Amino acid sequence: MAASPVQTARRMAVDIATGAQSAAEICRAFLERIHVEEPRIGAFNLVADERALARARAIDAERGRGPGLPLLGVPIAVKDNMCTAGVPTTASSRILRGFVPPYSATVVERLESAGAIVIGKTNMDEFAMGSSTENSAHGTTRNPRDLTRTPGGSSGGSAAAVAAGMVPVSLGSDTGGSIRQPAAFCGLVGVKPTYGRVSRYGLLAFASSLDQIGPLAHTAEDAALVLQVIAGHDPRDATSSSETVPDYLAAIDRGVAGLRIGVPRAFVGNGVDRDVQQAFDDALARWEGAGARIVDVALPHAGHAIPVYYLVATAEASSNLARYDGVRYGHRAVSRQGDGLQQMYDRTRDEGFGAEVKRRIMLGTYVLSAGYYDAYYLKAQQVRTLLRQDYEQAFDQCDVVAMPTTPTPAFKLGEKTDDPIQMYLSDVFTVGANLTGLPAISAPAGLSADSLPIGIQLTGRMFDEATLLAAARSLEVD
Amino acid sequence: MPTALTRADVARIAELARLDLTPEELDLFTRQLGDILGYVEQIRDLDTTGVAPTSHVLNRPVERPDLVVTPLSRPDALANAPDAAPEAGLFKVPRVL
Structure with missing residues (x-):
């Protein structure tokens, strides 16, 4: 049975466990897809094809001998700033050329223990610093929806790989929007978990008080499946939380009835593309139609977040x-x-x-x-406190805060490379979740007039990823 | 408000950051860092009197038992070095003195 690139990771793992599909056949199908798509997309810094196939064959050989693992035989791409033992890890930087980590990041260990097959390392802005994947020593990644445009960044390779069907799911890291913005630009679900929800052990550090690892997927369900595997306390990361990890999949179909969605109109009204505004309003109307209540909230300091x-x-x-x-x-x-x-x-x-x-x-x-x-650093830390207080006050009136993920759909390659401030401003709606530690999700919310994907972002209370995933799920057409 | 960033300021920052910038990079960064600092100036007008700084969203002490665990082996630690003396268990660097 041939693997279809559009089938979900959840279905794949179940089929492999029951013997309905072979892990090796699925792995070969995705490697073939990479072979075809990669020359025009450039999503990968490295494809570990032989290693991946060997693992897939081992899974087929052992099938039926143990309980079905949640990601059994599911190919996954990992951003190249997460250590993979024996597999080069460069953060797309010349300074790490040839570096082969002697250990794996906790997230990689957890994925592999759950049966996933790491199929390759994805391109990114160097050390995750950028919003377009153009700052890479390995060259530029292109958006599968429009090759003249950026897939976003810094996890642009992880987003493009999923969007082009080269892997069903991937991991990115998000310091100021680096999972959510590429997810929005490529039409995917992307989750920036609560700070401390996922171990950062083995993640090459950029900004330690902001960095979090999270999934990119076609559906909220697949994002939940991957988050379930990577979340939880890790003694090797002192900032990882001991908070219990809930069953995200069990909560995914609970809908949005009674959910209070806060909208900071004054903040969102600034310089947002007309198609993005329309998609945002449409998504809010759909949630309202499904039983959610839209309420006004103020985030008076959000304009200073950048x-x-x-x-x-x-x-x-x-x-x-x-x-x-x-x-x-x-x-x-x-x-x-x-x-x-x-x-x-x-x-x-x-x-x-x-x-x-x-x-x-x-x-x-x-x-x-x-x-x-x-004058600068201490002042910024004080305004960070004011921003946290803004959200605390908003959550007195609502359960989640909605904004567009980005002010515009994917911009053209080269459009902002000479103007750092313009590039930084593309993160205007996403950095707040990192500064406050709150979890946030970007979910597909339709297309622009030019058929470019548009994302909507929800920010939730600390450790309330379940509500975000259920709300994202409710926007998906069955 | 601090005075505008000069090329000499940028050269001094590069020295602190251990970056041997080219003359072209010094020119570019003098302009770009000046622009960025001009942009971030906006937060200096906010009244933050008495506001505690947030350095980290989990402001709690983290403790663990002080246990000895197996560290990275010496050969593993040296395996990625641009220059090393594995037999002596040492990294090699240019002359210091």
């Missing part, structure tokens, strides 16, 4: 990326006559990092430096 984000994230990044020094792993500049250790560090880092990464390290170094710390 400046706060770029101060906090770059400060943390400048510290996290200090470890790339040409000593323990990755690229080292060729020694020149008379070079000492300092010259080696300085030239290794200038050669190894791309322009956006250097820009952010520079900004972060500046805002943390003596004389500017209080």
